[in-house]
Amino acid sequence: MPSVIDLYEKLASATDDKARAKIIAEAFEALEERYPNLSDTVTRTDLSETELRLIKEIEQVRSDLTKEIEQARAELTKEIEQVNSGLKLEIEQVHSDLKLEIEQVRSDLTKEIEQVHSGLKLEIEQVRSDLTKEIEQIQSGLKLEIEQVRSDLTQKIAQTEANLKVDIEKVRGELQIGLARTRANLLLWSFGFWVTQFGAILLILWRVWPQK
DSSP states (O other): OOOHHHHHHHHHHOOOOHHHHHHHHHHHHHHHHTTTTTHOOOHHHHHHHHHHHHHHHHHHHHHHHHHHHHHHHHHHHHHHHHHHHHHHHHHHHHHHHHHHHHHHHHHHHHHHHHHHHHHHHHHHHHHHHHHHHHHHHHHHHHHHHHHHHHHHHHHHHHHHHHHHHHHHHHHHHHHHHHHHHHHHHHHHHHHHHHHHHHHHHHHHHHHHHHHO
């Protein structure tokens, strides 16, 4: 039977009558090689009958194969439909489960976010309160430091002014003494200058004046 099926498959795949005739001739040639004495006993009529019988067997095999293929196709179709139906149910179940899980996760995340938000608000308020206290303490300390610096600067400025007044009075006294000395020296120089000039005039007059 496998040889008949093989012959059928070759005939079914043949593209034209010439190819089919070649396949049948090759089959007979193989048959003659297997049974060398067959050519002495087989007549043309026997060959025709054998060919017809082979064709009938091939048609029967074709019919059986067609039925089996149709049966297998029907069974596969049913199995595919059952699998599809089962997959649809599983997909729907998975989709439903996922929806429930997503809703649960969303609810949990919402609660966690609210808790975190509440905690952050408390922390922010605490930080704000602490920073406010620190700022007030810093401002108070800065005020005290500023007052201390102002007081120190006021004292230093007053001391500097007093020292400057003393230095100014000292410089003024020294300038007055220097001016007085300069004036006295100038008067002495002027007196000497004029005495010298007067002597020079008298000397000139004495020389110019005629002697008796």
